[in-house]
Amino acid sequence: MLRMAVGMVSRVMEKRQGMQIIEVQLGEGEQKETAQAISFADESYEPGEMLILNTTAIRLKLGTGGFHLVVAKAGDHTERDLAQGNWGHVMKMRYAPWQLAVDTVEEQASPFHQLFLREDLSLEATPVIIGELHSLLPVVAAALKCHGKMGRIAYVMPDAASLPASMSRHVQQLKAKGMLDAVITTGHAWGGDREAVTIHSGLLAARHIEKADVILCMLGPGVAGTGTPYGFSGVQLSEVVHAVSVLGGIPYFLPRLSFADPRPRHRGVSHHTLAILGRYVLRPVLLLMPKTGGDREQLMRSQIASFQESNKHVVVWGECGSETRLADLEQEYGLPFASMGRGWREDPIPFLTAVLAADQAVLSLGYIKERINAGSDCSASPDMLAALGLYLTRNEGLL
Incomplete structure (x- = not known):
């Protein structure tokens, strides 16, 4: 149609x-x-x-x-340029009526072309927070920026959902508030501060061009779902995890959680997260889970039990912050925090988990720096992630 x-x-x-x-x-x-x-x-x-x-x-x-x-x-036949660039010859939305040429960071005419010829280019153990829901982007970014010593934050937007970055009011607001330093659009997504052909070069651009200390990689607005474990936009996050891992970054996975969604498949840990981490992801991640106590935590622990039994991923359970902190972050951000049509007061767990992810990433920075200075392994290997997970567990509450 x-x-x-x-x-x-x-x-x-x-x-x-x-x-x-x-x-x-x-x-x-x-x-x-x-x-x-x-x-x-x-x-x-x-x-x-x-x-x-x-x-x-x-x-x-x-x-x-x-x-x-x-x-x-209609009726205007004047040829004109509606999306002007500088050097771009790479087409996004190829062969669609609205295909457009953008200035990708990798192409030959780019001032960054030589950078991307380096075969040893890596993410240098940069934390990358990966998540499905675009609505949690402002929560993570605001929580990161509230830490006084937080450096630069870049958002890498894949193309599994919205293609134009300008569709995101969150991106506009975060940049206006100084909570987001750069946006890189990858694949067929377009309209960021930088354009990249692949998720791999987009992540590398965030680190080496935008000098990001923490990278956020979440889908844009407008995800698709079919009620099946195969046909949903979040499947693309498996590619993101693999890219972060092979490029030498540290993948922090922000799970999709809810205790207000009326659909059983999204209660507790969403079947989307379980499918991605259980079947599609071939590399380990740091999975950040909130301690809630009671039946809710028991349900979540049972849902992810297979991850811990198989040692496939490193699960880090952390104390939830206060709802007062959420209210303060929302006020600082200037727009309501809402996800799937619900505000944080109706369903606080996904928002508190987003804050937890930000805090854990900040807490990790000192540990990662020490390992790099000591010449220790900082790849996303199972041993490195296990050591980092143990550090986070032992040092919880230090921020």
Whole structure:
């Protein structure tokens, strides 16, 4: 299904970097409707102009935020550049009507090309916090930045969900608040401060170009799911884990948790997390789990028991922070913390776990630095992760 329509501009409702929200009129007579459309083009719109709109998602009542998508101005045949670059010859969204050339960090004309010719390039034991839910990105970033000595934070956005980074209001807000230093869009995702062809080079760009001390890698907004352990956007995180591991980073996995989701498959530890870590990931991770006590913790422990029995992953259980801290972080961030339509007061566990992940990553930095200075192994090997997990467990509460 591909639904297209022509609509008339009423007004530009919002304009931010990389994106505009436009009020449009569609149809005639009794079929006339007022709707909103998103444009990613770098051009101006005036009331009365006619636009070609992709209406497919709204007609299917999908969760695109309630927007049509602007394809082009109807009847305007002037050739012009709507997404200007500097050296880019690499196409993203290849062979789609909106394919565009972007300035990738790796290509020959890039000022960083020589960097990516190095075969020994690594992440240098940089912590990478990996998670499925984009809604937890601001919680992790805000919790990281609240630590006074926290350095630079980069967000690497894969392409399993939203492709344009400008779709994320969180990215815009985090950068405006100084809680995020750089955004790198990888694969067919586009619109970051840096563009990369692969998740591997995107992670390396975060470390070596943006000088990130901690890297966040979570899917963009608009993930897809089918109620099966095979067809969901989060499967791509297995590729992220492998990339971090083989490139010499430290993979911290932020699980998808909930005790308010009405769907049994997402209660406690989501079947998405269990599928990713249980079947698809071939390298060990540091899995960060919250101590809740009672039946909830017992349920989560039983759900991940196979990981611990097989020693496939290093599980680090940490004390949950206070909800007061969540409230303070939310106030500092300036927008509500919400995930899957629920605020943190309705379902605090996923948000508290995101804070825990940030704290554990910060606590790790000193230990990793000591090992590097001592010439010890800092790869994401089972022994290194086990040693780091033991350090985190013994030093819990030091931050």
